[in-house]
Structure formats: structure tokens, C-alpha cells
Amino acid sequence: MNAAPVLVGYTAAIGFAAPYLLLRSRWPHRAPALAAAVWHALAVSFAIGAALAAYNLAMPTEHLHAGLVGLLHSCGLHVDTGRPDPDTAHQLAVALPVAIGAALLASFAFHVVRARRARGRHRQAVDLVGRRSARLRATVLPYDTPAAYCLPGRRPRIVVSDAAVRQLTREQLGAVLEHERAHIAGRHHLALAAAEAFHSVFPRLPLARHAREQTALLLEMIADDRALRSHSHDALATAMYEMVASRAPKGAFAAGGHGALIRVQRILGPRRAPHPALWGSVAAAAVVVPLLPLLVACPPGLG
Amino acid sequence: MRRLGDLEAEIMDRFWTWDRPATVREVVDDINKHRPVAYTTVMTVTNILYNKGWLLRGKQGRAWLYSPVRSREAYAAALMEDGLGASKDRPAALIHFVENMSDEEVAALRKALRNVGRQAKS
Numbered sequence: 532m533n534a535a536p537v538l539v540g541y542t543a544a545i546g547f548a549a550p551y552l553l554l555r556s557r558w559p560h561r562a563p564a565l566a567a568a569v570w571h572a573l574a575v576s577f578a579i580g581a582a583l584a585a586y587n588l589a590m591p592t593e594h595l596h597a598g599l600v601g602l603l604h605s606c607g608l609h610v611d612t613g614r615p616d617p618d619t620a621h622q623l624a625v626a627l628p629v630a631i632g633a634a635l636l637a638s639f640a641f642h643v644v645r646a647r648r649a650r651g652r653h654r655q656a657v658d659l660v661g662r663r664s665a666r667l668r669a670t671v672l673p674y675d676t677p678a679a680y681c682l683p684g685r686r687p688r689i690v691v692s693d694a695a696v697r698q699l700t701r702e703q704l705g706a707v708l709e710h711e712r713a714h715i716a717g718r719h720h721l722a723l724a725a726a727e728a729f730h731s732v733f734p735r736l737p738l739a740r741h742a743r744e745q746t747a748l749l750l751e752m753i754a755d756d757r758a759l760r761s762h763s764h765d766a767l768a769t770a771m772y773e774m775v776a777s778r779a780p781k782g783a784f785a786a787g788g789h790g791a792l793i794r795v796q797r798i799l800g801p802r803r804a805p806h807p808a809l810w811g812s813v814a815a816a817a818v819v820v821p822l823l824p825l826l827v828a829c830p831p832g833l834g
Numbered sequence: 835m836r837r838l839g840d841l842e843a844e845i846m847d848r849f850w851t852w853d854r855p856a857t858v859r860e861v862v863d864d865i866n867k868h869r870p871v872a873y874t875t876v877m878t879v880t881n882i883l884y885n886k887g888w889l890l891r892g893k894q895g896r897a898w899l900y901s902p903v904r905s906r907e908a909y910a911a912a913l914m915e916d917g918l919g920a921s922k923d924r925p926a927a928l929i930h931f932v933e934n935m936s937d938e939e940v941a942a943l944r945k946a947l948r949n950v951g952r953q954a955k956s
Contacts, residue, residue, distance in 0.1 A: 653913065653916065653917065655839065656909065656913055657913055658839050658842075658843055659839075659842055659843050659846050659888070659909075660846075660906055660909045660910050660913060661910070661913075672910040672913060672914055673906060673907050673910045674907075674910050674911055674914045678914055678917075678918055678930070678931070679930070679931040680917040680918060680929060680930035680931060681929050681930075682917075683929060690913075690914075690917060692910075692914060707931055710931060711929075711931065714929045719929060720929065723929075750929075768947060769947065771931070771932050771943075772943055772944065772947055774931060774932050775932050775935050775939075775940055775943060776940050776943070776944070790932075790933055791932045791933060791935060791939070791943060792935075792939055792942050792943050792946065795943055795946050795947065796946050799946065799947070799950045
């Protein structure tokens with residue numbers, strides 16, 4: 532039996548319905564690392580599902596019109612002759628999933644390399660222009676508004692403006708720096724590159740769009756949580772406010788979203804870790820979800 | 835062990851601090867107050883900086899006079915804006931602490947801080 536209809540249904544559900552389900556849940560902001568893992572698991576599951584669905588659709592079946600070749604045929608796209616050659620169909624059946632996998636890998640590599648190159652150029656300039664502070668373990672740039680960012684990767688840099696060093700309290704600055712260190716230590720740029728790569732391959736897919744956005748926000752929350760281990764909630768929240776408020780809004784960038792607002796509300800709100808049972812079942816789901824399409828396509832016991 | 839980048843930074847540091855055209859000899863003499871460095875090394879690295887577009891040069895008599903293309907502050911501002919703004923384009927390259935927000939969002943943020951009885955300095 533051809534598993535194509537089930538696979539197509541499953542893949543569509545993951546790609547279109549699952550993101551909205553996840554966006555509506557409340558637990559992701561309480562367990563950001565788990566939520567980021569779930570978004571990535573959904574992306575992997577979608578990719579495997581799509582690859583297997585493509586394989587099953589292109590695979591010649593006894594029922595010609597069930598296959599992709601038959602579908603193309605009925606849509607008026609004649610593949611050579613009226614009767615598709617089983618060999619061609621078979622090659623297509625293998626080529627499609629391989630192409631999906633290769634596109635994802637190539638896209639990931641592209642994003643990683645491009646980002647690394649951009650960081651390398653930026654780091655060289657930062658090293659020339661800025662002053663390294665051994666005390667802060669950061670590079671200080673002369674700039675008149677408080678700001679901070681990090682260059683993750685192999686030779687990481689944390690960059691802060693001298694205004695941030697002057698205007699923030701010691702505790703606030705410490706919280707900001709710890710937040711940036713968490714990004715670097717957690718290699719968050721790779722998770723971002725993966726989400727970015729998935730989005731480049733499936734640009735219109737709701738799952739890809741939301742996974743990219745949510746991954747960025749969840750990584751900020753993970754870094755916030757890390758900073759809160761050694762710094763007060765007040766320090767981190769007020770530091771965020773200082774940085775946001777002192778920056779002149781620029782029309783083009785103002786559409787940046789309300790990530791900072793969500794984060795501040797989260798930092799100041801009651802801290803509740805999700806129930807262990809919920810945590811456990813979500814974690815289990817994150818592990819199983821990528822394997823589901825395989826179970827559908829080749830049910831154990833049927834070979 | 836000092837790397838090339840460190841010497842580049844030392845040289846640029848001097849041009850930015852002096853804020854006037856200077857010769858390689860002046861730079862070498864100034865660095866030599868702190869540590870020994872060969873004239874040819876500084877000469878080579880200064881040339882690299884010129885070729886990378888960090889320095890301008892003009893001939894005065896027999897010596898080249900070098901000066902920075904832009905001030906340290908101008909470079910820093912460009913870098914900061916790149917680091918804070920353009921990351922929408924390539925988010926994996928630079929991760930910044932907070933994104934740019936509209937006035938309404940800043941106001942909402944202030945309210946969130948005030949609601950829990952904390953006074954944000956402004």
C-alpha cells in the first residue's frame with residue numbers, strides 16, 4: 532500500500548497546524564529551551580515527512596494516477612509519452628527526497644558560512660576600534676547610547692558601548708554581559724542558522740516562518756534565564772529598559788517586534804517551571820515527532 | 835605572543851589619539867617607549883592598514899604622512915549600528931541584547947516595570 536496520502540496529511544498538519552497550536556500554548560515561555568527543541572523537532576519532522584511523501588508520490592504504483600507522475604499527467608504535464616517509464620519514476624522517487632535533504636544541508640552550510648564571514652569582518656574592525664576590557668571581558672566601543680551585542684562563534688566578542696558602561700549600574704551591566712555570554716556559550720548562532728536555513732528552503736511555510744521568529748525569541752529567553760542565575764530580575768529588566776528607551780526609534784527598524792516587552796514581562800512575572808509531567812511528555816514528543824513520518828511510511832512488522 | 839591584529843590596533847590607536855598626520859617613524863618611537871618593535875614591522879603593518887582603507891597618506895618631502903580615514907567615534911558608530919540594526923538581515927551573525935522598538939512599545943515596557951512597583955530611571 533502506498534503511504535502517500537497519510538504522509539501528505541501528516542506533513543501538512545505539521546507544517547500548517549502545529550505552529551499555531553504551539554503559539555497558543557503557554558508553556559513555551561516557561562521552558563524556552565524545551566520549546567526551541569520542539570520547534571526544531573517539528574522542522575525536522577516536516578522535512579522527513581515531505582521527503583517521504585515525495586518519495587511515495589513519485590513511486591510508481593499499480594494505480595498510475597495515484598503517483599506524482601500520474602498527477603502531473605492529469606494536470607496536462609505530459610512526461611514524455613502518455614505512459615511514464617517506471618525507471619524514470621523510480622529515479623524521480625529517489626531524487627526528490629535527496630534534493631530536499633541536500634537543499635536543507637546546503638542552506639544550513641550557506642547560512643553558517645555567510646554569518647561567520649560577516650562576523651569575521653566585523654570582529655576585525657571591532658578589535659581595531661574598540662578597547663578590550665579585561666574586567667568586563669568585553670570590547671568597549673565609543674558610542675553615546677547604551678547598547679550591547681555579541682559576535683558568537685570561534686573567536687567570540689561581546690561588544691558594549693561606553694555609554695552602557697557609564698550609565699548602567701554594575702549589577703545591570705553584569706546582567707547584560709552574562710546574557711551575552713550565555714548566547715556565546717550556548718552556541719545560539721547555530722540554532723538560529725538552522726531555523727534560518729529551514730526558512731530559506733520553505734519560505735512560505737507557516738512552520739518555517741514561526742520557527743525562525745520563535746527560535747530567536749526563545750534563545751533570548753534562555754540567555755535571560757542564564758543571566759538571572761547570578762543577577763537580580765530587577766537588574767536585567769531595568770537594563771533592558773534603559774537600552775530600549777535611550778535608543779532613538781528609527782522608522783525602518785521600529786517594526787522589530789515586541790520581543791523585549793514579552794521578555795521584561797516574563798522576567799518580572801511569577802516564575803513557574805512547567806509541571807514535570809508536562810515537561811516530560813513534551814520532551815518525549817520532541818524526540819518522537821521527527822521519527823513519526825518514518826513510522827507512517829514503513830510501519831514496523833510490515834517490512 | 836602578539837598577533838598582527840594587536841599591532842594594527844596599537845598603530846591605529848596612535849593615529850586616532852594624535853588626530854593629526856604622522857609618519858611611521860613617530861609611531862615606532864612611541865611604541866618603543868613601551869616595548870621594542872622593528873621599524874620595518876610597523877612600516878609593513880601601516881601599509882596593510884593603508885591598503886585596507888583605514889589610513890590615508892600623502893607625501894611630505896621624502897616621508898609619507900599617514901592619517902586615519904575616519905575618527906574612532908565614526909567607525910564605532912558605524913559598527914554599533916551594523917551590530918544593532920542590520921542583524922535583521924543576518925540574525926545569526928550578530929546577536930544583540932534588545933531590538934529597536936517603537937515609542938508605544940517603550941511606553942508599554944515602562945508600564946510593565948512600573949506595574950510591579952519598580953521605578954525605571956529615565
